[in-house]
Structure formats: C-alpha cells, structure tokens
Amino acid sequence: MRITVVGGTGLVGARLVRQLEAAGHQVAVAARSTGVDIVTGAGLDRALDGAEAVIDVSSPGYADATEMLRFFERAGATLLAAEQAVGIAHHVTFSAIGAERIGDGYYRAKHAQERLIAGSGIPFTIVRSTPLFEYIHDAIDAGRSEAEVRVPPIRVQPIATEDAARVLxxxxxxxxxxxxxxxxxxxxxxLPGLAEQILTAGEDYRPVLTDAGARFFGARLGEEKLVSDAAVGPGDASLETWLRSALAPA
Structure with a gap:
C-alpha cells in the first residue's frame, strides 16, 4: 500500500514512517525538508501521487495559540483540497483527547482541524490521543522557573510515541x-506527581507546585482529565520504559 505521511520527519512521523516501511508499505514523506509545504501546497501533488491513504501528524509547535489555530486551518484546507483532487481513499489525522471540549490553546486548534476533516467529504478516521510522554516532558519544562515548577492539577494517561505510531x-x-x-x-x-517522577529521574529536585492557572499546551485546563478507556495493552511502553529510553546516553 502507498501511504503519504504528512509531517513524516517529526517525532511521531519519523517513527510511523519506519514502522510502515518495515511492514512493506511504500511511504511518501511530506515535510518541508522533502520540499512539501502543506500551507501553500507546494510539492503536495508529488507527495500524494499514487497514494491510497494519508496520515497527517503535522504540527506547528505549541508556543502560540493563535499561530497553532492559523496553521491547522490553513494547512488543513490546503491538504484536504489536494486530497480531494487526487481521490485519496482514507485520511487519518492524529489529534488530541480533549479537542472537542477544551476550547483553548492546542486543543482549540485541533478541533478546528477536525471540523475541516469531517466536512471535507473524504473518508476519514480521527485518532484522538492522550499526550505523548515526550510532550508531557515539554509541558513540564514550560512550567519551570529557577526556584520551582508549576503544573496544572490535571490527570493524564501518557502514551509512548512508538505505540501511538503503531496505532496510526x-x-x-x-x-x-x-x-x-x-x-x-x-x-x-x-500531573504534579508525574512531574516529580520525571524531574527526579533527571536529578532535578525543584519543588513541583500545583497551579490551576498554569498552561498545558497553551490551554488553561483546571482539573481536566486527559484520560481514556481506550488504552494500549499493559505490555506496551510504561513510564519506566520511557524514562529508561529518555535518559539513556546518546
């Protein structure tokens, strides 16, 4: 099967490409480094040529809520129009649990992307995921100061990147x-307890403070629960597995 992976050089995309190729599939990687711009459409025709499915794991980063929303709206419209033109049979998008209810930051932007997909007329599947372990680490890092780390009082059910890619x-x-x-x-x-475990594993002993106003992926979440009954199997990657990998020497 020929599959185009949009954002195929990123954290999830690179692992997804490796898994698809190992399973014997033909993969086209759509990313700026491969000459594809999904906002302007440059290079999309080539990337979609002959593809039966598209998996979109693209992301603009998480620093600015307005930029995130603008990216997903513009890139989504451009990508979906190109897919319609060539008759893509299945569009898969990697989204976030909470996108439909949070209405702020990254989650608002992902929900806008989801609405575009649902209204495109292209057969689709949206995969909403809890945060990746690596993204949890980044969110914790965003709450650091010299004296402390502030995180919101949310509950999370993080997933390993390899597992998320395999599901996609x-x-x-x-x-x-x-x-x-x-x-x-x-x-x-x-999240406050998880933050303490991750920081301690990295020999960072700053106190973790629970702060309902602290942002998570650009959103104020209060006591939101980013969890799901749709968990990967108990044999899949746990916090301990991820920590061993993350802290291993380069």
Missing part, C-alpha cells in the same frame, strides 16, 4: 470509520 499505522490500513477513535497509554497519573 493499524488505523490507516483499515477501512475509514468516518468517526473519532481514542488511544491512551496503559497508566494514568496526576
């Missing part, structure tokens, strides 16, 4: 469901 591959190889699926890691944590 499995979904793309199936028939589109024209609906939302969820995926989550095997264990849930209160």
């Amino acid at each position: 591959m499995q979904v793309a190889l199936r028939e589109p469901v024209n609906a939302v699926l969820e995926v989550a890691g095997p264990n849930s944590y209160a």
